[in-house]
Amino acid sequence: MNSLLIFGASEGGLFDFDATLPLMAAQVVLLTYILNALFFKPVGKVVEEREDYVLTSRTEAKKKLSEVEKLENDLKNQLKGARQAAQKVIAEAEDDSDKLYKEALSLANSEANASREKVRREIDSQRESALNQLKSDADKLGDLIVQKLLAAK
Amino acid sequence: MSLLRLFISLKMGTSPFVLPFAALEVGQHLYWQIGKLRIHGQVFMTSWILIGALLTLVVVGTKKMERDPKGVQNLLEFLWDYIRDLARTQIGEKVYRDWMPFIGTLFLFIFVSNWGGALIPWKLIELPSGELGAPTADINTTVALALLVSLSYFYAGLSNKGLRYFEYYVHPTPIMLPFKIVEDFTKPLSLSFRLFGNILADELVVAVLVFLVPLVLPVPVMFLGLFTSAIQALIFATLAAYYIGEAVEEHH
Numbered sequence: 344m345n346s347l348l349i350f351g352a353s354e355g356g357l358f359d360f361d362a363t364l365p366l367m368a369a370q371v372v373l374l375t376y377i378l379n380a381l382f383f384k385p386v387g388k389v390v391e392e393r394e395d396y397v398l399t400s401r402t403e404a405k406k407k408l409s410e411v412e413k414l415e416n417d418l419k420n421q422l423k424g425a426r427q428a429a430q431k432v433i434a435e436a437e438d439d440s441d442k443l444y445k446e447a448l449s450l451a452n453s454e455a456n457a458s459r460e461k462v463r464r465e466i467d468s469q470r471e472s473a474l475n476q477l478k479s480d481a482d483k484l485g486d487l488i489v490q491k492l493l494a495a496k
Numbered sequence: 497m498s499l500l501r502l503f504i505s506l507k508m509g510t511s512p513f514v515l516p517f518a519a520l521e522v523g524q525h526l527y528w529q530i531g532k533l534r535i536h537g538q539v540f541m542t543s544w545i546l547i548g549a550l551l552t553l554v555v556v557g558t559k560k561m562e563r564d565p566k567g568v569q570n571l572l573e574f575l576w577d578y579i580r581d582l583a584r585t586q587i588g589e590k591v592y593r594d595w596m597p598f599i600g601t602l603f604l605f606i607f608v609s610n611w612g613g614a615l616i617p618w619k620l621i622e623l624p625s626g627e628l629g630a631p632t633a634d635i636n637t638t639v640a641l642a643l644l645v646s647l648s649y650f651y652a653g654l655s656n657k658g659l660r661y662f663e664y665y666v667h668p669t670p671i672m673l674p675f676k677i678v679e680d681f682t683k684p685l686s687l688s689f690r691l692f693g694n695i696l697a698d699e700l701v702v703a704v705l706v707f708l709v710p711l712v713l714p715v716p717v718m719f720l721g722l723f724t725s726a727i728q729a730l731i732f733a734t735l736a737a738y739y740i741g742e743a744v745e746e747h748h
Contacts, residue, residue, distance in 0.1 A: 355626075356523040357696070362533035363636035367543070368644055374547060374605060379597035382554045386576040387596075389561045389569075396563065 522700070526626040536634055538623060543631040546612040550604060579603060579733075586737035591656060591744050595737065598648060602641060603733035606632055610695055610725030614702075614718065630695050630725075638692040642684035645736040653743030667747050683739060687732060694728045 526537040557568035565573055579600035583592040587599075613630020621628055631637045653661035665676040698721040705714040 355525050358635050359523065359525060359536075360636060360639070361535060362530070363536045363539055363634065364640045364643075366533075366535055367539070367631075367637050368640035370540075370543065370547075371601065371605060371641060371644060375598050375601040377551065378554065378601050378604065381551065381558060382572065383576065383579075383597045383600060385558045385561060386569075386572050387580075389563070389565075390573055390576060393563055 524626045526623050536626070536636060538626045538628050539631050539634045539637060542612065542618065542628050543609065543637070546608045546631070547605070549612070550608050575604070576600075582730075582733060583737050586734060587741040587744065591652070595648070595652065595740050598644075599733050599737045599740075602645070602736055603729055606641070606691065606732050607726065607729035609637070610729055611722065613695065613699065614721050614725055629699055632691055632728075633695040633699055635688070635692050638688040639684070641691070641732070642688035645687060645739060646680070646684045648736070649739040649743040652740045656744045657746075661743065663747060664743065687735060691728055691732055694724055698724055 525539075526541075528535050528537040528540075553568065554572065557572040561569055580592075580596060582603070583596040583599045586592075587595055609630050609632040613633060618628035650661075653664065657663075665673050702714055702718055702721055705717055
């Protein structure tokens, strides 16, 4: 009798099909509509809005990042140019000062040379004139000595 | 079978060792009469309580939704994401949106039914006949769900492809025709009996162990039962989605 009960004779049993089946089906269909309205739609909306937000934020951030990189490159180029210009200026200044130094040196050298030359020439002319003087003096003395010797005779 | 008989005879008082909390009534129902229709009252009572709990959770979680989720909204979004992934992988990108609520409802309803049946101490409530338990441990519930799945995949196939849906039966060769027709019957059969058998067997094993060894030993089996319950909900929802996906799939 018990096994009859289990396998669903007229009264009860494990496999006792009755109006529970269609009513449960209707209940699940109803639950589907309720959950769709209360759960799937609103949560889906929020989740998808967030996904959109994240996506747009990401693309915006990427755009900004590329802009920043471009600006950085610009600045780097500017910096490079400025550095090159500064180096050029320094090199020019060094050249200028070198040139000035050389000019001053050569001027001083030539002046020194010129004054040395002048002095040497003076010395030469003085020595010459002194020699000439000596010569004429010696000649005069010789003449005098000759006259005196001749006069004494 | 002898075990089931043992319990029923225990309940009927033929044994001197009847423990009031350990007896299990198999195949007895609390009948409600509505007009000419008779329904299993215990199934509807538990299902209403569990659906109520589920709807309360949903209403509380969606009451104030923000872009930075807090509290219950996190849980709901996790569930939503989980169900979307399930539906999308099985049904495909094109039509999964239409079927996501159905698949999700199946998953959530079976999940709360299984876990509710396992976690809530229903046996403390005395009924005139039958006893409260998981709604999915009643064959009516599981067959109802399985038939809904059958209707859904037929509807999905016909609404998406029209009469070309029946190409599926002769795909890839007409030799497949008898097998595909048999499949239409075995699909709901296997869906309903798998769920029914697993949940009922879990309840029976726990009840038998509680009867034999009322301390400690049933606890790991109860945990195993929770695991089975969750897996069964996932399997049912996944298979339902797979059948729908199979019906809407385009053959080239």
